[in-house]
Amino acid sequence: LTNQFEDAVKAFKGEAKISEENVDEALKQVRRALLDADVSLSVVKEFIDEVRVKAVGTEVVRGIDPGQKFIQVVHEELVNVMGGENDPLANSEEQPTVILMAGLQGAGKTTATAKLGLLLKEKNKKPLLVAADTYRPAAIDQLVTLGKQIDVEVFNLSSNLKPEEIAKKGLEKAKNEGFDTVLVDTAGRLQIDTDMMGEMVRIKEAVQPDEVLLVVDSMIGQEAADITRSFHEKVGITGAVLTKLDGDSRGGAALSIRKISGKPIKFIGTGEKVEALQPFYPERMASRILGMGDVLTLVEKAQKEVEIADAEIMQKKLQEATFDFSDFVKQMRMIKRMGSLGGLLKMIPGMNKIDDGMIKSGEDQLKKIEAMIGSMSVEERNKPELLAAQPSRRRRVASGSGHKPADVDKVLADFQRMRGLMKQMSTGGGLPGMDGGLP
Numbered sequence: 414l415t416n417q418f419e420d421a422v423k424a425f426k427g428e429a430k431i432s433e434e435n436v437d438e439a440l441k442q443v444r445r446a447l448l449d450a451d452v453s454l455s456v457v458k459e460f461i462d463e464v465r466v467k468a469v470g471t472e473v474v475r476g477i478d479p480g481q482k483f484i485q486v487v488h489e490e491l492v493n494v495m496g497g498e499n500d501p502l503a504n505s506e507e508q509p510t511v512i513l514m515a516g517l518q519g520a521g522k523t524t525a526t527a528k529l530g531l532l533l534k535e536k537n538k539k540p541l542l543v544a545a546d547t548y549r550p551a552a553i554d555q556l557v558t559l560g561k562q563i564d565v566e567v568f569n570l571s572s573n574l575k576p577e578e579i580a581k582k583g584l585e586k587a588k589n590e591g592f593d594t595v596l597v598d599t600a601g602r603l604q605i606d607t608d609m610m611g612e613m614v615r616i617k618e619a620v621q622p623d624e625v626l627l628v629v630d631s632m633i634g635q636e637a638a639d640i641t642r643s644f645h646e647k648v649g650i651t652g653a654v655l656t657k658l659d660g661d662s663r664g665g666a667a668l669s670i671r672k673i674s675g676k677p678i679k680f681i682g683t684g685e686k687v688e689a690l691q692p693f694y695p696e697r698m699a700s701r702i703l704g705m706g707d708v709l710t711l712v713e714k715a716q717k718e719v720e721i722a723d724a725e726i727m728q729k730k731l732q733e734a735t736f737d738f739s740d741f742v743k744q745m746r747m748i749k750r751m752g753s754l755g756g757l758l759k760m761i762p763g764m765n766k767i768d769d770g771m772i773k774s775g776e777d778q779l780k781k782i783e784a785m786i787g788s789m790s791v792e793e794r795n796k797p798e799l800l801a802a803q804p805s806r807r808r809r810v811a812s813g814s815g816h817k818p819a820d821v822d823k824v825l826a827d828f829q830r831m832r833g834l835m836k837q838m839s840t841g842g843g844l845p846g847m848d849g850g851l852p
């Protein structure tokens with residue numbers, strides 16, 4: 414761990430439970446991380462209180478570091494608050510689906526309108542972009558240019574019509590000409606302003622949108638909270654697009670938007686190009702906000718896949734040296750569900766320098782062992798000593814798996830040595846350099 418969470422994790426060193434006493438220091442670090450990520454102060458406070466309640470009393474599974482467990486609780490809570498899953502774009506049964514874009518000037522509305530147009534087009538939809546930003550002629554040109562680029566039609570009228578009238582005419586055109594989605598781009602202002610809100614409300618009444626997407630620049634920081642509150646109270650939003658995440662913003666605005674409006678962030682903008690739009694995943698954003706990256710992913714995956722009970726059974730088996738080939742296969746499957754061996758190793762801090770050749774040969778070796786286990790009878794898997802005792806069994810496994818008898822002998826010897834080592838570790842306080850060992 415290479416950030417402030419190092420301290421949060423340290424706060425728990427040697428403790429097996431997260432308690433009122435030891436959680437405070439760690440929460441302080443989380444608070445700082447969230448503020449650094451530009452989550453608004455009121456949202457941070459509320460979030461910290463929730464995490465405290467969740468974390469205190471959380472039992473920590475043997476072998477898992479309580480500090481990491483704590484981070485996991487924080488991460489889970491972040492994911493929950495941000496909605497858990499990705500929310501797709503509205504798709505109304507009665508066509509066309511109408512999507513209204515809202516937000517401050519410069520947030521990325523016009524760009525996002527075109528990006529969504531492209532996304533829909535790629536899904537074989539027929540979108541119509543409507544230029545209802547009547548304040549700056551340049552804004553209409555911008556949408557027209559983007560429309561050409563993605564080969565999607567843009568509706569614009571350079572008359573003196575009001576934005577709501579343009580929007581309405583755009584919708585009529587869509588109905589008459591069989592467009593299935595209408596994306597209405599609107600004029601923002603540099604700041605929250607009653608004029609803009611009034612205009613948005615009128616456009617909303619005119620076109621009765623299925624979706625009002627608030628476009629927020631992720632670089633705007635703490636202000637995201639006020640922007641969301643205003644737009645949601647005055648206009649009513651159904652979701653948001655968080656833009657400019659290709660910059661170095663930590664994305665804390667996502668948490669503020671969701672907490673304040675209760676509405677999902679549906680997409681993120683990751684560049685100026687029209688292709689640079691991605692669905693929003695709470696899980697990824699939580700990691701980004703925490704700045705945890707892959708370390709957390711590893712803890713997460715391990716937790717998900719290794720059922721607590723299962724882990725304890727394995728531990729006991731290792732201690733008693735009754736770990737057999739069937740258990741080995743089970744372990745292998747767990748590792749595979751967690752991703753490739755190489756991917757897994759590279760997620761461990763300090764292991765990123767492990768070279769691909771090493772990983773490849775490790776993977777090859779595992780494949781070889783798997784093939785051999787596949788050629789063993791159930792009895793042999795459960796009692797590796799049968800194989801050790803009878804060379805004829807080893808020869809059968811060798812020919813069945815396409816390997817030499819010497820290879821089988823070697824694997825078997827290694828396996829038994831590993832069992833011995835495990836037993837030693839569990840009874841003798843661990844290997845040098847290992848912190849603690851098993852209780």
Ligand code: GDP
Nearest residue numbers: 518519520521522523524656657682683684685
């Ligand atoms: P609007 O005023 O809300 O319509 O904002 P625009 O769509 O005109 O975008 C304002 C500026 O931000 C433009 O220069 C865009 O190219 C840029 N922009 C929009 N979205 C993104 C994004 O996701 N990443 C980056 N780097 N730039 C973006």
Ligand code: MG
Nearest residue numbers: 522523546552
């Ligand atoms: Mg614009």
